[in-house]
Amino acid sequence: MNQRIRVLVVDDSEFFGTLVSGELERLYDMEVVQATGSEEALERLDDGFECIVSDYDMPGTDGIELFEMVRDRGFEMPFFLLTAAGSEEVASRAITAGIDDYFPKTSGDDQFDILGNRIKNIVTKRRTAASLERQRLLHEQLWNVTQELLTAGSHEQMCGQVCQRLVEIDRFAFTWVQTPDETTLGSAGVESVDLGSIKDRLADENADGAAWLTSTQLSLADGTERTVVTVPLEHRGERHGSLVVGSEPGVDFRESDRQSLSHLGTTIGHALAATEMRREVELFQTAVEQAETAIAITDTSGCITYANSAFYEITGYEPDSLRQSSVDRLASESFDAGDYERLWDRVTDGETVRREVVQRRRDGGQFVADLSVAPVAVEGELQRFIIVESDITELKAREQRLEVMNRVIRHNLRNDLNVVTGNISLLLSELESEEGIAHAERAQAKIEDLLDLSEKARLANRIVETTNDDEKHTEASLSAVVDAVVTDLDDQYPDATLQATVEESTPVPEGPLEICLRELVTNAIVHDEDSPEVTVSARASATHEGMVEVDIADNGPGIPKVERQTLERGHETDLEHSSSLGLWLVHWVVTFLGGELRIVDAAEDGSTVRILVPTGADD
Template sequence: MDLSPTWLALGPLAAFAMSLYFLRHLWPYRAEPGGWLFIATIVCEAIWTGAYGVALTVHDPTLRWVFEIPIWFGKSFITVFFLAFVLEYTGRGELVRSKWMGLVAAMQTTSVLLVATNPLHHLAWSNYHVEPVFGAATVAYTHQPWLFVTMLTFYFLGGGAMVVLVDAFVSYGELYRGQTIAVALSLIAPFAANLAWLFEIGPVPALDLTTSALAVHLGFDFYAFFRRNMFEQTPAARRIGERAAIHDLGTPVVIADSEGRVIDVNEEAERVFDPDATAGVGDTLDSLVGAQLDLSAHEQSATVRTDGERREYSVTSSPVADSTGTRVGYTLVFQDVTADRRRKQRLEVLNRVLRHNLRNDLSKINGYAELIRDGTDDPAIEGHAETVLRNGRGLAELGDKAREFERAMEGERHRKRVELHALVAEVANDFRTEYPDGRIETDVPEGLELETDPAIVRLLLSNLVENALEHGGDDPRVEIALADAEATPRSAVLEVRDDGPGIPDHEVAVLTEGGENDLEHGSGLGLWVVEWSASALGGDVSFERDGGTTVSVRLPGVVTRPTPSAS
């Protein structure tokens, strides 16, 4: 073998050494998105640079031609694997497995085979001969059409990869910009050097500096890998996550342009709106959904017939804008609210029945019970009438409590600064009048102010105090006190304590488990009103039994705390 060392081989051999070093560090990341494909890219780079570096020292024409096979293998496949890596890395892996990538790989395989058999047909080049430059065994030949086809594919694939990377740089946010722009810029130097060789630009057209320029390419890759953690923060996670958020969502999602033409739909939208696949992308939104929608309305309702049934949907429309802020379309999310609306209708009907019909009938029952009680001398009949009257009044009070809670919940929230000491005192005074035999004590310092809804706070405390007084025996004692004022800086914790038998465990369990059934249920609405009121205020309730019951209520929204002297 005629080997003549030359300094021109240092560039490609340096790139070869850098490739081997890089492969050693890339190997642990082979399972990451695009990992194997990036390794394949660097392997092609190592083959190309190593073969060209050695070839520059081989002056024997026959042997020198043999080195063209690994050189053109690396050159033909490096951009194939690089584009595949970029697609996988940015979350477009389905394109890597498409028939188009298969055709590209087949074309480049054909190119390598034509290079290997070129002496038989000269489709890649002709007039091949060694033309030394500065002692290096460079070669010159006449470029034939297939060589230009191969190189056009080379530039097309590399350029496509750059476009995808620039799109990721623009679209995926600050987290991925460093690595995506570095990998995109890495192609500029080798592309420029290769174009100069292909079109024989410069004083020594036989010298191909592409392999030396690949060292610059590797420098950008090193930065992306070692400094920007390119395989620890991959754009694929964001793109796939965004796509999954739409296409894998169990709620219909439709994307339409500004004219109302459907651009994309997820699987659930296809199932609901177009089970027979007769409409879809390209059709108008109204024809797909079967209802007229206002794209500019943020929230609206739509009635859709699907599976032979009429369904009600709450439609949320969000504008989609391009990078300049120009509105280009809308994303519409369809939330099936059929069950909720039917439930609401049933509750409204039941509420009307309870509010009007049952209330009127209870008034009649109580009136007749009073007449029977007052009009008889029979103690047994009088006792029965009293029982009917007591239960009737209890049911009426239960209905009144439900209506009071409904008014508090359905009305507008009137949040304002409330002095808690004064509010607690008002509630206590109301019950002192109603329950003269009960003892109600308060221990809430002046100066504690909350930003809250006083009507709901009053409703909550009233139900707790009433519950304690009614179940506290013949001489009930209730205390309302501020507990641990400094434990939660933005909340106040009130404790309502009584010395009665305590709230039964099964009634507390109903609240903590979130529902009632035939076996476990409460005896009324009081504790539910407490739970719902605390939740509406953003607080919570807890229960403790120890010689009575202590109910702790956390109320958020503290704006002013009492001074130590006031406490």
């Protein structure tokens, strides 16, 4: 729509003023208003003129002084000066003051062509510049709106912010956002209009149901004419609602306004969909975060991008400290970095892998994990691995205890009781002889062995159950625990030679470590029938921070192969089983402390057993 240029002509000569006005209207279809002096011109400044044409030589206030008064009042429209005198001094003053152009009055008709073309060119440039600036400001404000969409916490907050921002923009008087079922999510400026009436009119026009932007001219009950634009809010073909924007009275929206609102509608539709998706993601993330099962997500190289609280809890790391770290940071001697690489290869090939692995915590302690790793593909392309694992150390230990206890009941106790029964039978028939006494003593010894075996089983359960409790074991220095065990057993077995060296004393769990040392040292003594020599050496682990190593070395017959294999395998079979409960007792205790039991050397001329346990020192 072409808008006529409004011009204010100021001249104290009514004849010349009428002549100029008439020519501008006739030749250029301008809308011209006349004023016969400066005072009248100043009174008309608020009438929306885009240009002023003024005579220079007027009584009281000349044309240059009028220009300066117009500028002082904050009006920046183009100003043209006409004068009958071709004075260079006047021209110089006009240029210095900042007047747009200066024209001498002549008798020829071409002066009106020159004036009209000059007005048209300058006003057109001003309009274009103003339009571009307005469009820039509109885009800037709409950009601010889109940025706020990214931080809105809910649909209502988002739509409320959008509406408030829109009514702060020139030409937009009221606005609201509604869902497809016409629930209002946000509004602004609607207090100034009859919202119910507008909605009814839009429903009659079927504007809200359209799948594209519609513009409707409404004559409201208050007598005003409004332009109302309805913008569909869609994302990927799904309708999320409508944005409705109304104009100031008598103002129509430009095509650029409609385009900008259309783009904004696309952005809002995307933001509404994104907010809904964010809600679902947050719900899912909350569920994952609160899950008792450890869950982690990695990239395709096994580098952790997310892990929930349970994962950090079972691995002993601080929350988020493993982000961007490889999962093989948890590698142990039983399942090392190479094993993880082979695991990633299988999952990369599309396989979901589940297996039991031994992982190492931050403090150096180990635990058994039921590990499951699955590939995550998006549109057929591998993107992530998802890891789900549980700490099954206690479960595995319980399984081991059940296996061992089953073996003890089925094998050791049964065989020993058979021996006891046979000896008692002989005792009954030969009680008065020395041989009968020997049989009785032998039976008594076997009974004592059974009692000792039973006591160890009971002790193992008690230590393990205590280790599972939230209550911490009493702590003592490493040197104090070692010295106490060695001194006590030295008195108990005077024929044995016992030595102890402790390179560094640090807090350790007193009760469990004492039981382990006592069992291992006693076992080394009683299995050497000649001259048992046992050395206990303790130190901070050089390979595992926060752990201590205690070696028990003897000169005895060594640990039988079947005993070693049974412990390394972690379970017993009908054909291969341990003959005693002592090593299992130590294994259970150090395992539940987060440590390890290792047979370092098992030669025929002696053996070395090493236990690693966490220190009690604070991190």
